[in-house]
Amino acid sequence: MNTYLLFKSIHLIAVISWMAGLLYLPRIFVYHSENIENINSSNIFKVMEKKLFYYIMTPAMILSWIFGLLLIHYLGFSVFNELWMQIKFILVIFLTIYHFYLGFCVGNFAINQNTNSSKFYRIINEIPTILLIIIVFIVIFKPL
Numbered sequence: 001m002n003t004y005l006l007f008k009s010i011h012l013i014a015v016i017s018w019m020a021g022l023l024y025l026p027r028i029f030v031y032h033s034e035n036i037e038n039i040n041s042s043n044i045f046k047v048m049e050k051k052l053f054y055y056i057m058t059p060a061m062i063l064s065w066i067f068g069l070l071l072i073h074y075l076g077f078s079v080f081n082e083l084w085m086q087i088k089f090i091l092v093i094f095l096t097i098y099h100f101y102l103g104f105c106v107g108n109f110a111i112n113q114n115t116n117s118s119k120f121y122r123i124i125n126e127i128p129t130i131l132l133i134i135i136v137f138i139v140i141f142k143p144l
Helices: 003-034 039-075 077-081 083-110 118-124 126-141
Strands: none
Touching: 003 039, 003 083, 003 118, 003 126, 039 077, 039 083, 077 083, 083 126, 118 126
16 A cells, blocks of 8 residues: 555545534634523533534644654655745644634633634634635645
C-alpha cells in the first residue's frame, strides 16, 4: 500500500471532521446564547458542546496535525521553501487558535459565564469558512 496516499486520505478525513466541528460548534453557541434562560435547553446545549469539542473536534484536529506533519516528513521538509506551504501552515495555525478559542467558549458556557451575543457567534462562524476556502485554493493551485 502506498504510505503517502494512506496518510493523505487519513489527513483529509480528519480535516473534514475537524472543519465540520469548527463550523457547527459556533452554530450551537448561537442557539445556546439565545436560550440561556431556559435551564433544560441550556443543559442540553452544554452536553452537545462538550461532546462535539472534546470527542470529535479535538481528536480530529490532533489527527489533522499528525498526518499533515507525516505528509510533510514524507515529502521532505524542503516543501516549507514553497510559498503555498508557508501560507497553508500559517492559516492552519490560525484555525488551531480558533479551535482553542471555541474551547474557551465551551468552558464559559459550562460555568454559565458566556458574555458574547448570538450575533457575535454568527459572525465568528464565518472565520473557518473563509480560511477553508483560502487553504483549498492554495493547496490546489500552489502559488509560487
